[in-house]
Amino acid sequence: MSGDVRKVDRRRVLQGGLGLLVAATVPGCSFFDTKPAGAGAQAAAAGEKESPMLKALVDKGSLPPLAERLPKNPPVIKPLAGKAMYGGTWRSAMLTQEDTQWLWNALHYEPLARWKPDKTGKPGYEEIEANVAEYTVNADSTEISFTLREGLKWSDGKPCTADDMLFTLLEVQCDAGLHPDGIYDAFASPDTGKIAKMEKVDERTVKLTYTAPQPSLMNQIADGIFLREGAYGMLLPKHYFQQFHLKYNPNANALAKKAGVGSWVDLFAQKQNPWTNPDQPTLAPWKVTTPLGKGSAVTLTRNPYYWKVDDAGRQLPYIDACRVEVVQDAEVELLKVMNGEFGMQYRNFGTPQNKPVVAQNREKGGYRIFEVPTQLTNTMIIGINQNHKNPVKRALFANKDFRIGLSYAINRKEIIDAVYAGQGEPWQCAPPKDSPYYNEQLATQYLEFDVAKANELLDKAGLKKAADGRRLGADGKPVSVTVLVSESFPDHVDAIELVKKRWRAVGVELRTQAMGEDLYKERVKANEHDAGTWTGGTFVLPTGTGGDHYWVPTNDGSARYGIGWAQWYQSDGKEGIEPPAEIKKQLELFTKGREEPDPVKTLDLGKQVLQIAADQFYYIGTSSVPNTYGIAKNDFHNVPDQMIEAVAPGIVHPEQFAIGQ
Numbered sequence: 001m002s003g004d005v006r007k008v009d010r011r012r013v014l015q016g017g018l019g020l021l022v023a024a025t026v027p028g029c030s031f032f033d034t035k036p037a038g039a040g041a042q043a044a045a046a047g048e049k050e051s052p053m054l055k056a057l058v059d060k061g062s063l064p065p066l067a068e069r070l071p072k073n074p075p076v077i078k079p080l081a082g083k084a085m086y087g088g089t090w091r092s093a094m095l096t097q098e099d100t101q102w103l104w105n106a107l108h109y110e111p112l113a114r115w116k117p118d119k120t121g122k123p124g125y126e127e128i129e130a131n132v133a134e135y136t137v138n139a140d141s142t143e144i145s146f147t148l149r150e151g152l153k154w155s156d157g158k159p160c161t162a163d164d165m166l167f168t169l170l171e172v173q174c175d176a177g178l179h180p181d182g183i184y185d186a187f188a189s190p191d192t193g194k195i196a197k198m199e200k201v202d203e204r205t206v207k208l209t210y211t212a213p214q215p216s217l218m219n220q221i222a223d224g225i226f227l228r229e230g231a232y233g234m235l236l237p238k239h240y241f242q243q244f245h246l247k248y249n250p251n252a253n254a255l256a257k258k259a260g261v262g263s264w265v266d267l268f269a270q271k272q273n274p275w276t277n278p279d280q281p282t283l284a285p286w287k288v289t290t291p292l293g294k295g296s297a298v299t300l301t302r303n304p305y306y307w308k309v310d311d312a313g314r315q316l317p318y319i320d321a322c323r324v325e326v327v328q329d330a331e332v333e334l335l336k337v338m339n340g341e342f343g344m345q346y347r348n349f350g351t352p353q354n355k356p357v358v359a360q361n362r363e364k365g366g367y368r369i370f371e372v373p374t375q376l377t378n379t380m381i382i383g384i385n386q387n388h389k390n391p392v393k394r395a396l397f398a399n400k401d402f403r404i405g406l407s408y409a410i411n412r413k414e415i416i417d418a419v420y421a422g423q424g425e426p427w428q429c430a431p432p433k434d435s436p437y438y439n440e441q442l443a444t445q446y447l448e449f450d451v452a453k454a455n456e457l458l459d460k461a462g463l464k465k466a467a468d469g470r471r472l473g474a475d476g477k478p479v480s481v482t483v484l485v486s487e488s489f490p491d492h493v494d495a496i497e498l499v500k501k502r503w504r505a506v507g508v509e510l511r512t513q514a515m516g517e518d519l520y521k522e523r524v525k526a527n528e529h530d531a532g533t534w535t536g537g538t539f540v541l542p543t544g545t546g547g548d549h550y551w552v553p554t555n556d557g558s559a560r561y562g563i564g565w566a567q568w569y570q571s572d573g574k575e576g577i578e579p580p581a582e583i584k585k586q587l588e589l590f591t592k593g594r595e596e597p598d599p600v601k602t603l604d605l606g607k608q609v610l611q612i613a614a615d616q617f618y619y620i621g622t623s624s625v626p627n628t629y630g631i632a633k634n635d636f637h638n639v640p641d642q643m644i645e646a647v648a649p650g651i652v653h654p655e656q657f658a659i660g661q
Contacts, residue, residue, distance in 0.1 A: 154281035385530055
């Protein structure tokens with residue numbers, strides 16, 4: 001269980017919510033309304049407490065009665081419109097096999113504690129509620145306890161207990177073999193860097209004790225960080241996974257060899273992925289039947305031991321099965337949306353340029369549109385790698401005048417009109433005006449399309465022009481920038497072409513490489529890129545290392561402009577590239593902000609961090625982000641008219657979605 005521990009994050013003091021979970025109301029959309037849904041919908045479920053397909057198994061004696069499958073205190077979820085009918089298949093899509101975020105957010109958002117559906121980003125922790133477990137946090141955030149719901153069971157009917165959580169924490173999250181790059185710092189004390197004391201209090205309760213405050217853990221749990229692939233979760237079924245762990249099975253490496261992988265570590269990671277391994281028990285509403293990669297769709301069926309009920313005591317989910325089609329192109333997904341092939345769909349197709357045609361086809365496709373207010377701050381940001389391995393490119397890319405010149409060369413209105421249907425305004429990578437972290441300089445500098453200014457700055461950067469108009473670098477070669485674009489952002493593929501045209505006009509050649517998201521991230525992490533595009537995210541302090549921080553080079557998820565600096569920060573200076581003094585100062589301020597419990601002081605530290613980002617000008621931004629949207633078929637019920645983007649649609653309880661007339 002030993003191993004290096006990465007730099008530790010903190011958040012302000014938290015008090016956990018105990019008792020039954022009752023879904024709240026989303027402002028502006030009457031979420032979980034109590035108005036009658038109509039006699040037909042109510043009659044369809046009259047007297048039923050579970051799905052007919054499960055009742056049939058109970059009657060056959062092949063499944064225990066419902067009372068034996070539910071926990072003693074199941075969370076109570078009121079359906080949005082009172083539509084409470086069992087049955088049907090939820091049809092949706094993911095864009096290539098790499099789009100697992102849809103699977104996690106739509107079908108698997110069941111962390112120990114979760115965000116309330118009406119989350120607005122208020123300071124403090126009132127927007128977190130108990131989910132799989134009830135929780136308590138002491139006054140200084142050094143003791144955090146989780147108590148699993150009494151009688152909770154995995155999808156195979158086995159009890160879910162404190163032993164499962166302790167196994168996951170100690171033998172998975174904090175196992176050095178499974179984490180050769182270091183244990184995630186949320187599980188360590190910031191003063192010593194040592195793993196927190198993790199102990200079993202009783203059959204349902206596990207307590208984590210830190211020697212210094214560790215208030216970030218709960219927010220990271222609610223964000224779903226510990227559910228994602230590679231993070232191993234915080235609650236895995238020990239009775240299933242111990243067979244693949246060397247500590248519990250001396251033959252684990254032999255199993256790995258038989259499975260065709262290198263070691264038990266590789267096999268464990270493989271088995272942990274629920275989308276490729278349908279055998280692992282789950283706590284999600286549906287369990288995988290056809291795994292990812294075994295056909296044209298991922299299919300799931302209801303979990304007979306799912307542990308939530310509606311306000312009439314009926315076991316959830318209402319929907320029997322899910323089918324997630326794997327499409328290879330966003331245009332294919334769009335056509336299927338317009339044809340009415342999906343019950344409820346969000347992501348990928350919901351661009352501004354697609355909205356008119358999606359709206360026009362509502363009657364034909366038999367669907368309605370719901371709004372998803374964005375949490376993003378920029379449609380497309382370009383991070384030019386100031387830590388480039390090539391010394392000539394490194395010096396040029398680190399030259400702020402070069403980056404400013406390229407920014408002036410972009411015609412943002414042209415991109416907004418052509419790619420984003422005229423929605424949004426020119427904007428750098430910066431928090432919006434209504435954010436407490438808004439920085440006018442960061443948001444609005446160097447936005448004008450001004451070829452004269454662009455050429456002036458490129459001249460100032462020392463780039464001479466050849467006879468053919470191309471700019472020459474210090475090595476006498478024409479300057480070119482290869483920009484990586486993830487295929488997850490089809491709008492970037494279009495937008496970067498318009499940037500290419502404008503950069504060429506000032507003598508800089510832009511080349512693009514579109515690739516899958518996994519390969520993109522692999523290239524960036526290996527520092528094998530000139531530049532890369534992404535969307536701009538939010539800025540929040542305190543925060544954990546799991547988030548993308550954009551305005552400060554703290555992790556390889558967002559520091560495309562300074563991956564070496566991020567690796568230096570993550571490794572406490574043991575790896576990566578030592579940053580210059582001003583960036584070191586910014587990293588120190590950021591670290592203080594992550595550890596500061598006083599929100600007033602945190603805000604001030606955050607503003608200082610963003611001011612340095614404004615002065616450094618890391619990312620070249622494009623425009624502000626219009627809200628996105630999704631669709632739901634007219635017979636697909638209990639979907640709100642609006643949902644926030646955080647872990648959508650999981651945040652609005654997909655287990656209460658229903659299908660029927």
